[in-house]
Amino acid sequence: MPDQSSKTSALDGVRIIDLTWLQVGPQATRLLASFGAEVIRIEWRKRAAVDFLRYMEPFAPDHATPDGGRSQGAARGRGVRGDFDRGAYYNNTNPGKYGVTLNLNHPKGRELLKRMVRDANAICENFSPGQMEKWGLGHDELSKVNPRIIYLRTTGFGKAGTYNNYVSYGPTAQAFSGLTFLSGLPAPHPPAGWGYSYLDHSPGYFGAILLMTALHRQRQTGLGAYIDMTQTETGLMLTGTSLLEHQITGQPTARYGNRMPYLDWAPHGAYRCLGDDNWIAISVQSDEQWHSLVDEIGSPVWATDSRYATAAARKADQDELDRNLTAFTATQERYALMDRLQSRGIPAGVVQKSSDRFDRDPQLKERGYFVDLPHSTIGTWPVEGFPAKLSASPADVGGRTGRAAPKLGEDNDFVYRDIFGLTSDELAQLREEDVI
Amino acid sequence: METNLRDALSGLTVLEIGDQSGDYTALLLAGLGADVIKIEPSDGSPSRQIGPYASGQPDPEQSLFFWRYNLNKRSLALDLDSPSATPVLDRLAAKADIVLLSGEFSTVDRGLARVRQLAAANPRLIVCTLTPFGLTGPHRHLKMTDLTQMAMGGIMAVCGYDPAADGKWDTPPIAPAMWHSYHIAGEYASVAILAAINFRDLTGTGQFIDVSIHEAVNTCTEIAIPTYIYNGLVVKRQTARHAAIDVTLFRLSVSQDGADVLAIVSPFEREEIAFKQLADQSGIPHILGTPEYAQLEKDDRRAALTYRNDLIEQVVASMPADEVFHRAQPLGLAWSPIRRPEENLANEHFAARGSFTTINHPEIGRDLSYPQTVATNGRQPHMRYARRAPHLGEHTAEILTSLGLDSSMLAAPSER
Numbered sequence: 001m002p003d004q005s006s007k008t009s010a011l012d013g014v015r016i017i018d019l020t021w022l023q024v025g026p027q028a029t030r031l032l033a034s035f036g037a038e039v040i041r042i043e044w045r046k047r048a049a050v051d052f053l054r055y056m057e058p059f060a061p062d063h064a065t066p067d068g069g070r071s072q073g074a075a076r077g078r079g080v081r082g083d084f085d086r087g088a089y090y091n092n093t094n095p096g097k098y099g100v101t102l103n104l105n106h107p108k109g110r111e112l113l114k115r116m117v118r119d120a121n122a123i124c125e126n127f128s129p130g131q132m133e134k135w136g137l138g139h140d141e142l143s144k145v146n147p148r149i150i151y152l153r154t155t156g157f158g159k160a161g162t163y164n165n166y167v168s169y170g171p172t173a174q175a176f177s178g179l180t181f182l183s184g185l186p187a188p189h190p191p192a193g194w195g196y197s198y199l200d201h202s203p204g205y206f207g208a209i210l211l212m213t214a215l216h217r218q219r220q221t222g223l224g225a226y227i228d229m230t231q232t233e234t235g236l237m238l239t240g241t242s243l244l245e246h247q248i249t250g251q252p253t254a255r256y257g258n259r260m261p262y263l264d265w266a267p268h269g270a271y272r273c274l275g276d277d278n279w280i281a282i283s284v285q286s287d288e289q290w291h292s293l294v295d296e297i298g299s300p301v302w303a304t305d306s307r308y309a310t311a312a313a314r315k316a317d318q319d320e321l322d323r324n325l326t327a328f329t330a331t332q333e334r335y336a337l338m339d340r341l342q343s344r345g346i347p348a349g350v351v352q353k354s355s356d357r358f359d360r361d362p363q364l365k366e367r368g369y370f371v372d373l374p375h376s377t378i379g380t381w382p383v384e385g386f387p388a389k390l391s392a393s394p395a396d397v398g399g400r401t402g403r404a405a406p407k408l409g410e411d412n413d414f415v416y417r418d419i420f421g422l423t424s425d426e427l428a429q430l431r432e433e434d435v436i
Numbered sequence: 437m438e439t440n441l442r443d444a445l446s447g448l449t450v451l452e453i454g455d456q457s458g459d460y461t462a463l464l465l466a467g468l469g470a471d472v473i474k475i476e477p478s479d480g481s482p483s484r485q486i487g488p489y490a491s492g493q494p495d496p497e498q499s500l501f502f503w504r505y506n507l508n509k510r511s512l513a514l515d516l517d518s519p520s521a522t523p524v525l526d527r528l529a530a531k532a533d534i535v536l537l538s539g540e541f542s543t544v545d546r547g548l549a550r551v552r553q554l555a556a557a558n559p560r561l562i563v564c565t566l567t568p569f570g571l572t573g574p575h576r577h578l579k580m581t582d583l584t585q586m587a588m589g590g591i592m593a594v595c596g597y598d599p600a601a602d603g604k605w606d607t608p609p610i611a612p613a614m615w616h617s618y619h620i621a622g623e624y625a626s627v628a629i630l631a632a633i634n635f636r637d638l639t640g641t642g643q644f645i646d647v648s649i650h651e652a653v654n655t656c657t658e659i660a661i662p663t664y665i666y667n668g669l670v671v672k673r674q675t676a677r678h679a680a681i682d683v684t685l686f687r688l689s690v691s692q693d694g695a696d697v698l699a700i701v702s703p704f705e706r707e708e709i710a711f712k713q714l715a716d717q718s719g720i721p722h723i724l725g726t727p728e729y730a731q732l733e734k735d736d737r738r739a740a741l742t743y744r745n746d747l748i749e750q751v752v753a754s755m756p757a758d759e760v761f762h763r764a765q766p767l768g769l770a771w772s773p774i775r776r777p778e779e780n781l782a783n784e785h786f787a788a789r790g791s792f793t794t795i796n797h798p799e800i801g802r803d804l805s806y807p808q809t810v811a812t813n814g815r816q817p818h819m820r821y822a823r824r825a826p827h828l829g830e831h832t833a834e835i836l837t838s839l840g841l842d843s844s845m846l847a848a849p850s851e852r
Contacts, residue, residue: 010635023658035631057681058663074668076681088666089659128768139439147437156770160814161789165766171677172770175698178777180676183595183612190688190696191774192610195594195671195679196658205623206810210441210818212630213468217444219637226439227818229811233791236807239777240614244500245488246778247804253776258583258611262487262501268583270592270608277605281587342578349584351609353593354664354671357654361588363575369651382665387621387651388628389570392643393635395628 009036010393014215017116017123018042018097021051023197024154024170024231025126026093027204032211033096033399034386040116040415041097044104045084045408053093054084054408060091060378069379070372085377085407092383095373096399099406100415101436104135108435113137114145116420121218122150122211128167129159139226150214150225154203158230168231170197177235178253182242185257199231206234259318264311266318267293270351271326273334279351280334282325282341287311292344297328358382371397373404412436441818443469448633450534451475452509453516453547456483457649458538458566459505460615460622465534465629466508467808467819473528473835474509475516480828490800497799497827506825507795507806513829513846516547520846527839529554529561533642534629538566541576561642562632566625570648580649585617589653594660594671594679609673621652676774685741688774689749695757696774699748699764710767711748717763718751781805790817795824 014037018029021043033039043051059077064086079086103109114137117123123142125132132138132153139151153159156168156176174180174194184192207229214225236243241262242253258269260283270279284290287310294303302324307313314321329337334350341348350356357364364370367389370382383404386395398404401411416422416436430436446469452462453475466472474481483505484496491498512528514521529535535551537544544565555561565571568580586592592609600606625647632643654661660671660679671679676688676698689699701711712724723729724747733740752760757773764771780786793808809817833843 008635008639010631010638012638031627035634058659058667058669060666070665074664074666076667076669088662092662143437143439157785158789158812160812161785163765163785167765167768167770168772169702169770171698171700172772175772175774176780178775178780179612180698180774181776182614184597184610184676185607189597189607191676192596192612192673193676193774194612195596195673195677196660197678198612198616198656201656201658202619202623203810205620205627208627209464209468209623209630210811212627212634213441213444216630216633216637217441219634223438225441225818226813227441227811228814230789233786233789233807234810236777236780236786236791237810238614238616238619239807241488241500241504242614242777243781243807244490244504244804246776247781248488248490248500248800253778256613258608260581260583263485265581270587270611272608279587279592279609281584281592281611283581283583285581345579347579347581347584349578349580349588351587351592352590354590354657354660357590358661358664363569363573363648363650364654366573367570367648367651369654384655384661385651386628387624387649387655388645388647390628390632390635390643390645392639392641393631395631 008393011035011037011215014038014122015120016040017113017120019123019125019127020154021126022053023093023200024203025124025207027201028152028154028207028211029097029124030093030095030397031205031208031386034395034397035393036396036400038400039097041094041099041406042102042113043099043408045101050084050408051090053090054087055079056087056089058088060086060088060381064378066376066379069374070381072379091375091378091381091405094405095383095397095403096401097406098401098411098415099409100412101409103435104137106433106435108430108433110135110137112430112435114142117142117149118146119420120146120149121215122152124152124207124211126154129155129157129164143224148218148222148224150211150218150227152207152211152227152229154207154229154231156231158233159228170200170231173199173231173235177232178239178242179235181253182239182255184255186255191255199235202238203229203231203234264315266311266314267321267325269322271322271329273329273332273337275334278334280329280337281349281351283347285347289346290314293341293346296340296344300328373398373402375404376407376410409436440813440816441468442816442820445470448533449473449531450536451528451532452536454536454538454544454566455481456486456501456505457618457621458536459483460618461538461564461566461625462509462536463505463507464622464626467821472509473512473831474506474826475512475514476828478513478515484828490797503797503825504806507821508823509826510831510835511826511829512835513832516550524836524839524841524846525550525554526557527841530558532558532561533633534562534564536564536566536625540579541567541569541571545571555642555644559641560636562629562636562645563642564625564629564645564647566621566647566649568648569650571646575650582615582617583611585649585653586611589617589650590657590660591616591653594657594673596673598675598683599672617649617653620656621647621649624652685738685745687745687749689752691752691757691760691773692754693756697752697757697760697771698774699752699760699771701744701748701769706768710769711744713767714764714769715747715751718754720747720750720754722747793821795821797824
C-alpha cells in the first residue's frame, strides 16, 4: 500500500477566494495553489475590470493552439483584441488556479461572493485601497459572514496609515522605500533601479508566508486574520544594512555599483567577455583566490605588482583594477572562463540572460525547474517552478487543476455547481442577469 | 476577535546553523514569534564578519549585518564537531520543530549526515537546507556569493542602464545592492517551511526541504522568462525602468528641488485624466484634453507620447518632490520621488503603521530603528522585533539549563 502521507498536500482542504490581479496578489495565491490549496480566481470580463496581464505583452504566438503550444514554436504574438486568453505572463503567474467570472458591481454578485466566503479559509485581494469597502465586502462585513476568515489585502501603502488612499505599482514602491536608489553605479550616475517590479514579487512571497502562518493558526485555534500588507513596507525590510549605517554615521546612503564595501573582497564586479553584451560576475574573497586568479590569467605584469598583494590595496583603486581585469576577460568566452575560475575555487558566474537560463543552464534542467503545463487556448508551455524540493509534500505548480492559468470564466460550472451547489437553472439565471 | 498574527509561530523552535545566506530566513520566522536558537561556532557565525561595523572597525559584536538579520534570536555557542556537542544537539533536536542548515554544499552536506540521525529520532522535525544550487545537480559544488547568484539567476541581466548612442552597452549589468539573493531565497525557504508546518498539522510528520538560491533568484525576473519562452526575445536592461524587448521612451523627471522622481502615466484612461488634472493644477499651459492633442494622438502616437512626457517633466520640475508626490497621489497617479532608504525613518505614514521598531543597543549606548513588518491588522504590525541580535553565546547557559544540562559544560576548563 502506498504511503498515505505521500498523497496529502500541505494545504489539503484549504479554499482561497482569490480576487487578486496583476502580479503582487496572484504571486501569493500561486504559491498556495502549488501546495494544494483550492484557489478560485474571480474576475470580471469587462475590459475595464479584467486583469491587465490578460492583455499585456508578452502574448503567446498567434499560431499557438490548444493541442499545441511550445511545440509549435516561439514568435512574438500580437494578441487579439477582445481575447483575454493569450497573455503569456498571465499564464506564468496563475497556474493551478480555478477561474470564474463574477460581477461585483451587481448585488447578486456580491451575495454570491459572500456565499463563497462562508465556505472558504481565506480571501485575497489587491484592489486600490477601499474598493472592497465600497462594495460592502471589507473585512468587517466578511468576518460577519465567516468569523474564521483570513483576509489578505495587498496595496502599495496600506489601508491603515496616513497615505491610505495612495496608489502604487511595483516601481512606485521601489522608489519610495529606497530600493531604486540603492541599485546602480555611484553618483553622478542616476540610480539604475530594477528592470522589473521586484516589489510585485517579494510582497507576493510575504503574502504566502502570512497566509500560511494564518492557516496554521486557523487550524489550531479557529482564529482568522486581517492582513493589510504593503509593498512599501516590504521594500523597507529589503533595504539591508543601509538604515542602520545611516543612523550610525549620519551620512547619506551612497550607491556602490557591483562592488562590496562591507568585506575585503576585490575584484568584485561584472566584467565584459567575448560576444554581444556578454558579462561574467567575479567575486574575489581572499588573497588566496586573488593569487589563483592571477595564475589563471597568466600572471601579467600589472597583476603581480605588489600594490595588488592585499585586499585593502586592491580596493584602493578598483577602477584601474577593473580596467586591467577587463582587458583579459574581454578576450574570453564567458562560460569557459567561469568553469576555469570555479575549478580554482573562485566565485564566478555568467551574467545569464533569459535565453541562457532557459536554453542552456544545466542546473535548472537537471532539477526540472521549468514545468510544462497545458492551457485550454494556447496549448502546453513551460512555467517557472518552485525553487525548493520538499520530500513529503512537494510543490506542484499545476496545483489542483493540473493546468496553467485558467481561461476567463473557464471553471464557472465546476466551481458554482460542483463546489458551491448552485443548480443549472440558477446558473442560467445568473448568466442571464450578467452576474457571472 | 484576534486578527493579528503576532506570535502566531510562538510554539515553534528553530535551530539555525550556517552562514549569512540563512540569517534572513530565520529572522522572518522569529518575527512571527518562533524561538530561533542560532548555533554559532565558538569564534562566531560567519555573518558577524560582514560590515559595516558600528565601531567602524571589524568586530564580531559590532556587525550591522549581524544586528540587522538576527533580531529576536538567541545565541548558543557550540562547536558541532566537539564531543560535548552531541548531548546538547540531541536534546535540542528532540524538542525542536525546524532545523535550518545554510551554506556551501560541502558544509551543508556534511552537517546533513548528522541531522538525518536527529530527524530519525524526532519524526516531526522539519529540516530545511539552503544552498547556492540545492543538494543535487551539476552546479551544486560551485562557489558563490550574492553577486554571482544575482548574475546566474538572471536579475543582473535585466538591471542597469540604457545603451550608448550606438546601441551598445558601455555600462555593466547591475546587481541591486543589499543581499537580495538571500532575501529572495529566504522568503521562499520560509514559504516552504510553513508549507511543511501545515503538512505536519495534517499528518504529524516532518520532512526535508532542499532550497536552491539559484532557482529562487530565477523565479524573480517578471516578464524576462515568459518573453523568451513565448516570443523567443530577450528583454534589454534600461535606466530605472522595466527591461523590455525595445529600448523604451522614458526619462527620469527631476523636481524643482533636484530629486529624481518616478512619474509615469500608464495606458489607463483614469491615469490620463488624472495627469491632465495635475497639469492644470501646476498652471503650465498644455493641450491635453483638446481636439489638437486628440489629432496628434491619431496622426503620430509617438509624438503625442513625447509631448506628454515633456509635459510630465515640466510639471515635476515646477514643484518640490514632496509636493509632486502629495499632489499626484490623491489624483490616483502612482508617482514617487526616488528616495534614499533613510528618508523613511521619520516618515509620518510608517510611524502611524508601526513599520519601525526601536531597539536599544548597550554596545553603543543608544537606540536604533529597524524595519519590522510588511503588514498590520489595521492597528498593530503582524511581525514584531523586540530583542536586539544576541552577543556570541549570550544564551548558552540558559539554553543548557533548560535542557537539563550543566550550564557550564561548554565553557573552557579554566572558566568552569
